[in-house]
Amino acid sequence: MRSLRDSEDEAEEEEEEAGWLCRAESPSSGRPAVPCSKTLGRSGNSPSRVIVHIDMDCFYAQVEMIRNPELRNKPLGIQQKYIVVTCNYEARKFGVTKLMLIKDAREKCPQLVLVSGEDLTPYREMSYKATELLEEFSPKVERLGFDENYIDVTELVDKKLQEDRETPEVLVCGHVYNDQKLNVNDWAHTRIAAGSHIASDIRAALYNRLGLTGCAGIASNKLLAKLVSGTHKPNQQTALLHDSQSHLINSLDHVKRIPGIGCKTNKRLESLGLSRISDLQACPVTLLEKEFGSSAAHRLQMLSHGEDDSPVAPSGPPQSISDEDSFKKCSTVSEVKMKMEERLKNLLIRIAKDGRSPHTLRLTIRQFSPTNKWFNRESRQCPIPPHIIQNIGTDNPFLLPPPACDKINAFCPFVQQSVRPSLL
Ligand code: DCP
Ligand code: MG
Ligand code: MG
Numbered sequence: 001m002r003s004l005r006d007s008e009d010e011a012e013e014e015e016e017e018a019g020w021l022c023r024a025e026s027p028s029s030g031r032p033a034v035p036c037s038k039t040l041g042r043s044g045n046s047p048s049r050v051i052v053h054i055d056m057d058c059f060y061a062q063v064e065m066i067r068n069p070e071l072r073n074k075p076l077g078i079q080q081k082y083i084v085v086t087c088n089y090e091a092r093k094f095g096v097t098k099l100m101l102i103k104d105a106r107e108k109c110p111q112l113v114l115v116s117g118e119d120l121t122p123y124r125e126m127s128y129k130a131t132e133l134l135e136e137f138s139p140k141v142e143r144l145g146f147d148e149n150y151i152d153v154t155e156l157v158d159k160k161l162q163e164d165r166e167t168p169e170v171l172v173c174g175h176v177y178n179d180q181k182l183n184v185n186d187w188a189h190t191r192i193a194a195g196s197h198i199a200s201d202i203r204a205a206l207y208n209r210l211g212l213t214g215c216a217g218i219a220s221n222k223l224l225a226k227l228v229s230g231t232h233k234p235n236q237q238t239a240l241l242h243d244s245q246s247h248l249i250n251s252l253d254h255v256k257r258i259p260g261i262g263c264k265t266n267k268r269l270e271s272l273g274l275s276r277i278s279d280l281q282a283c284p285v286t287l288l289e290k291e292f293g294s295s296a297a298h299r300l301q302m303l304s305h306g307e308d309d310s311p312v313a314p315s316g317p318p319q320s321i322s323d324e325d326s327f328k329k330c331s332t333v334s335e336v337k338m339k340m341e342e343r344l345k346n347l348l349i350r351i352a353k354d355g356r357s358p359h360t361l362r363l364t365i366r367q368f369s370p371t372n373k374w375f376n377r378e379s380r381q382c383p384i385p386p387h388i389i390q391n392i393g394t395d396n397p398f399l400l401p402p403p404a405c406d407k408i409n410a411f412c413p414f415v416q417q418s419v420r421p422s423l424l
Contacts, residue, residue, distance in 0.1 A: 048188075050195035051312060052151045052202065053225035056130070056214040057234035059147035061088040063126045064115045066211045075109050077102075078117035081326070085117055089234055121350075129210055131315070137202055142222075143315040147214070150222050151202065152312035157194045164194075173200040174216070174237035177228050178244040188242050192218055196239045203237065223308035224248065226259050249306035255280050258303050265300075268292070280304040321350050321358070358384055 056062060060078040065071045065088065075091035077084040084105045087096045094109035105112055117123070127146040134141045140152035161168070170184050173196040183189050199216040206212045216237035217229025227248055228240040240248060252258065254275055256266040268291055274280050281304045288297035302308065323343045330336050340363075351358055362381035 048191065049152065049154050049220050050157045050191050050198075051219060051222050051225040052153050052195060052199045053217045053219075053222065053229045054134070054149050054151070054199075054202065054206075054214050055226075055229055056147035056212055058086050058088045058092075059127075060086050060117050060123050061091075062212060063123050064117075066126075067122065071113060071115070074113045075111060077105055077112050077114050079114045080117050084112075084114075087112075126210065126212070130206060130212060133205060133209060134202065137198070137205075140312040140314055142312045144226075148226075150225065150312045153195055153198045156198050157191050160194045160198065161190065172196045172239050174239060175232050177231060177238050177240045178247055180241050180244050182241070186241075188220070192220070192239050192241055196237065199237050199239075203235075221306075221308040222310055222312065223259055223303060224306055227252070227306075245306045249304070250277055252277050255304070260303060260308075261300075265292075269300075277304055317354070317356075320362075321347055321354065323347055357386065360384060 061076050064076065064078065071088075073090065075088065075094055075096065077087040077091055077096060079085070079102060082102050084091075084096060084098070084100045084102060086098050087100075087105070091105075091109055091112055094112070096105045096108050096112060100108075102114070123146055127143075130147075131141055131143055131149055134149050134151050138151050138153055138156060142150040144150065168184065168190055170182065170193070172182055172193045176182065182193055195218040199218050203214060203216055206214060213235040215229050215233050215235065217225040217227065217231075217240065218237065219225040219228055219240040220242060224240050224245060228238045231238045231248075249258075255261055255269055255277060256263075258277075261269070269275070269280065272283070272287060272291060274283055280300065283301070285297055285301055288300055291297070292300065323346055325339055325343055327336060327339055330339060360381055361384050362379055364377060364379040366378075367376035
C-alpha cells in the first residue's frame with residue numbers, strides 16, 4: 001500500500017536513510033568520518049545532555065478538532081484516498097487504527113466521522129506554529145516530520161539546577177520508565193528530573209497557546225528520548241533514567257524499530273541475518289564495516305546499545321517547499337500539465353507567505369509500485385529566473401505568470417516519457 005505521508009515528511013525520511021550513506025565512507029577507506037564510541041569513551045553519550053522529544057497526539061485529527069470543536073467527542077478519522085491516515089483516540093477505542101482502509105474502519109466503527117485530510121495546509125501551519133513555540137524555550141529545536149520535535153534543554157536544566165540548588169528536585173514530573181526510583185544522589189537522575197519539569201512546562205504552553213496535546217520523552221540523547229516518549233500515550237510524558245537504558249532498547253522487537261534504521265538499512269541488516277537488537281549488538285563490527293563502512297557500522301552498533309551522540313540540529317525554516325499529487329485519472333500530457341499548474345499555484349501561495357525567493361524548480365516523478373515506494377523516482381530541475389516570480393509579494397501573487405507555464409512546457413518531454421498507459 002502506498003504511504004500517504006506528506007512529501008516533505010518523505011523527503012525527511014529519505015534524508016534519514018541518505019544520512020547513513022553520507023556518514024558511511026566506502027568500506028575500503030580508512031578512519032571513520034564521525035566520532036565513534038572508541039573516541040568518545042564508553043557510550044558516546046554525554047551524560048550531561050537532556051533532550052526532550054515531543055510527538056503530538058493524533059496530529060491531523062487534533063488539528064481538525066481544533067478547527068471544529070464539535071468533532072471533539074466523536075470518533076474521527078482523517079481520510080486520504082482510501083485510507084484513514086490517523087484517527088482520534090475516541091475512534092481508537094473502537095479498534096480503528098492509523099493507516100487502516102476506510103472500509104475496515106467503517107466496519108469497526110460505523111459511526112466514524114470522516115474528514116478529508118488531502119489538503120495538508122492546516123497541518124503544516126500548525127506544525128510550524130508548534131516548532132516556533134518550542135524555539136521560545138531553546139534555540140536547539142529539530143523538526144522530525146510534521147508532529148515531532150527534539151528540544152535540547154541542557155542549558156535550561158543547568159539554569160534550573162543552579163536556581164534550585166537550595167531545594168534540589170526530588171520528584172520527576174510524569175512517568176518514569178520502568179517505574180524506576182529516582183536517586184537524588186545521582187547527578188544524572190536529578191538532571192533528568194529537572195528536564196521532566198521543563199517538558200511539562202513545554203507541554204502546558206503547547207496546550208494553553210495552541211490547544212495541542214502531545215507526549216514527551218525525556219532522556220540523555222535523541223534516540224532514547226524518542227523511544228521513551230511513546231511509552232505512555234496520549235497526553236503523557238515519560239522520563240528515562242540511565243539505569244533503564246538497556247531495558248528500553250532491548251524491549252524493541254526488531255532492529256527496524258530503532259529510529260534512524262529505515263527501510264534500506266533494515267534490508268541490508270537482514271541480508272546479514274540481523275533482525276533482533278541482540279543480533280546487532282553481538283555482531284562483530286568488522287562484518288558491519290564490510291557492508292556499511294566504518295563510520296556507519298560504529299553508529300549502528302552504538303544505536304543498538306541506545307547510544308546516540310548526534311546533536312539536536314536546529315531545523316530553521318524549510319529549505320524546500322513541495323507539493324504532490326497522485327495524478328489519478330490523468331491520461332494525457334495536457335491533463336498532467338493542468339494538474340501541475342494547480343500544484344504550482346498552491347506552491348506560489350505558500351512561497352508568497354514565506355517571503356523568500358525560490359531559485360530552483362524540481363519535478364520528481366514516482367512510478368506507482370505497490371512493493372517499493374522508493375523505486376523509480378526520477379527528477380529534473382532547472383533554475384527559476386527572478387522575473388518568473390514577479391507577482392510574488394504583489395496584490396495578485398496567485399496568478400501564475402506565463403513564464404512559469406513555459407517552465408512546465410520545458411518539462412514536457414520528461415512528463416511525456418513518464419505518462420505510460422500501464423500506469424494510468
Ligand atoms: N501521517 C501520514 N502518513 C503516515 C503516517 C503519518 O500522513 N504514513 C500523518 C498523520 C498523522 C501525522 O502524520 O496525524 C503524525 O504521525 P504520527 O505517527 O505521530 O501519528 P499521530 O500523531 O496521528 O498519532 P499518535 O497519537 O499515535 O502520535
Ligand atoms: Mg503523533
Ligand atoms: Mg509522529
